[in-house]
Amino acid sequence: MSDYPVPPTRTVRHQPSRAQIIEVDIAVVGAGISGISAALEAARLGRRVALIDAGQQLGGQSTGSMLGTFCGFYSNGPEPYRVVYGIVDAMFAHLKKADAFHLRRGRNSYIPLYQEQALVRWIEQAVHAAGIQVLLGATLLQARRDGGRIVALDIATRFGPVEVHAEGFVDASGDAALSYLAGFDCREPVSPIMGTLMFTLEGFDEAAALQLDRWAVQKRLAETGGRYGLVRRDGFVFAFPGKGHATVNMTHVKTPLDPEGYATAQAEGRAQADRVVDFLRGEYPAAFATARVRQYGFLGIRQTRWIVARHSLQIDEVRQGLKPDDAILRCSWPVELHDRPEDVHWEEFGDDHLHYVPFRAMVPQQADNLVAAGRCIDGDPAALSSVRVMGPCVAMGAAAAQALDLAGAGSVSQIDIAALQLRLRDNLERRDRD
Numbered sequence: 001m002s003d004y005p006v007p008p009t010r011t012v013r014h015q016p017s018r019a020q021i022i023e024v025d026i027a028v029v030g031a032g033i034s035g036i037s038a039a040l041e042a043a044r045l046g047r048r049v050a051l052i053d054a055g056q057q058l059g060g061q062s063t064g065s066m067l068g069t070f071c072g073f074y075s076n077g078p079e080p081y082r083v084v085y086g087i088v089d090a091m092f093a094h095l096k097k098a099d100a101f102h103l104r105r106g107r108n109s110y111i112p113l114y115q116e117q118a119l120v121r122w123i124e125q126a127v128h129a130a131g132i133q134v135l136l137g138a139t140l141l142q143a144r145r146d147g148g149r150i151v152a153l154d155i156a157t158r159f160g161p162v163e164v165h166a167e168g169f170v171d172a173s174g175d176a177a178l179s180y181l182a183g184f185d186c187r188e189p190v191s192p193i194m195g196t197l198m199f200t201l202e203g204f205d206e207a208a209a210l211q212l213d214r215w216a217v218q219k220r221l222a223e224t225g226g227r228y229g230l231v232r233r234d235g236f237v238f239a240f241p242g243k244g245h246a247t248v249n250m251t252h253v254k255t256p257l258d259p260e261g262y263a264t265a266q267a268e269g270r271a272q273a274d275r276v277v278d279f280l281r282g283e284y285p286a287a288f289a290t291a292r293v294r295q296y297g298f299l300g301i302r303q304t305r306w307i308v309a310r311h312s313l314q315i316d317e318v319r320q321g322l323k324p325d326d327a328i329l330r331c332s333w334p335v336e337l338h339d340r341p342e343d344v345h346w347e348e349f350g351d352d353h354l355h356y357v358p359f360r361a362m363v364p365q366q367a368d369n370l371v372a373a374g375r376c377i378d379g380d381p382a383a384l385s386s387v388r389v390m391g392p393c394v395a396m397g398a399a400a401a402q403a404l405d406l407a408g409a410g411s412v413s414q415i416d417i418a419a420l421q422l423r424l425r426d427n428l429e430r431r432d433r434d
């Protein structure tokens with residue numbers, strides 16, 4: 001018989017109690033790449049920050065959906081320069097040091113590959129080092145408003161309710177959850193913009209996979225995809241050189257805004273992913289005969305619901321590269337519209353093309369202390385598709401934090417736009433060649 005002491009227990013009983021209260025200067029809802037950028041930028045300004053996310057880890061889709069590449073961080077042309085700064089300098093430096101970053105040319109620009117596990121560790125370390133109060137598994141249920149000001153957030157966690165009070169709020173929820181729950185008008189596309197369940201592959205012949213011509217693969221997909229039960233007839237596989245794994249973007253599923261629909265769509269996306277593996281094995285045995293899924297991503301959601309702002313970015317402004325007086329970022333990413341199950345509508349731009357996001361597209365009409373950042377800012381579906389990739393999302397997060405800092409107890413609609421642009425000048429002017 002062991003005489004090892006059994007740890008003691010005590011009896012507890014739930015006592016209905018008030019919510020835990022958190023008081024900060026700036027509360028950010030959504031810890032995807034835009035919320036991470038907003039939170040870190042606000043903390044750097046000396047603000048007390050809370051970062052709230054319903055998920056179990058930081059990074060949102062950038063770490064959970066197996067995206068694999070950073071888009072919208074560079075200009076177009078033969079020698080692209082970087083167009084987004086702020087957190088990007090430290091983030092890229094960390095990924096390079098961890099051998100988790102690979103600069104690759106694509107779509108007339110650079111599209112770096114990255115490894116999700118290295119990114120999530122950088123985000124965790126950066127956020128905790130900045131003293132940000134992080135709430136994970138924390139779902140926003142309700143936003144209380146006094147006129148144009150949000151005053152408090154009611155949040156549910158597995159450990160009980162939490163109430164967050166702040167002077168300023170960032171809606172980085174992707175689905176405009178904060179703006180919607182606060183009662184501000186939002187937009188939804190009349191027919192759905194498709195999401196994608198992405199995944200990584202292992203067990204394939206990397207040298208043979210790198211030999212494949214991506215346009216020939218697309219053609220084969222269009223010709224034979226139906227035989228494998230595939231919904232989408234375009235897409236791509238890209239191997240991370242030397243790592244033995246590849247990212248696959250070849251599925252299309254609807255992404256409804258209800259919990260049961262979400263779960264069903266995720267299962268459907270994974271079923272499509274399995275059929276994509278069958279296609280790759282069947283059509284390209286030299287490269288993929290023994291390929292298998294290494295990791296399924298969480299359902300990738302593109303454009304579901306977004307704010308009605310003071311200005312809605314229009315596709316003609318994007319095509320013409322019009323620079324508005326209140327521009328807060330530049331970008332050259334193509335129009336990438338997933339509005340049909342079978343394929344993607346792409347419109348790529350020339351070498352010198354840049355388009356811009358105006359600050360007015362980030363502020364819900366009538367809101368005083370709320371700024372949206374990321375894929376839920378205002379635009380028509382085509383315009384939005386060209387600015388919702390991660391580069392512009394980072395720049396929008398920075399703009400949201402700086403705007404709320406300038407507004408203080410006042411209204412973001414009355415801030416000095418020239419002062420905001422001065423703070424954001426790197427994202428408007430700097431041209432580093434990495």
Ligand SMILES: Cc1cc2nc3c(=O)[nH]c(=O)nc-3n(C[C@H](O)[C@H](O)[C@H](O)COP(=O)(O)OP(=O)(O)OC[C@H]3O[C@@H](n4cnc5c(N)ncnc54)[C@H](O)[C@@H]3O)c2cc1C
Pocket residue numbers: 029030031032033034035052053054055059060061062065067068069070071072138139140141172173174175177195196197198299300301302373374375376388389390391393
């Ligand atoms: C399949 C797919 C592939 C893509 N590929 C690329 C790519 O290769 N490169 C690239 O740069 N971009 C890519 N994009 C686009 C880009 O990834 C996203 O648009 C971008 O990551 C959005 O970032 P975000 O911070 O706005 O939102 P998200 O990353 O979606 O983060 C929103 C966060 O808000 C949280 N949230 C939502 N509602 C609530 C609530 N009520 N309470 C609490 N938290 C809440 C969510 O849990 C989530 O973590 C892709 C998108 C998809 C869907």
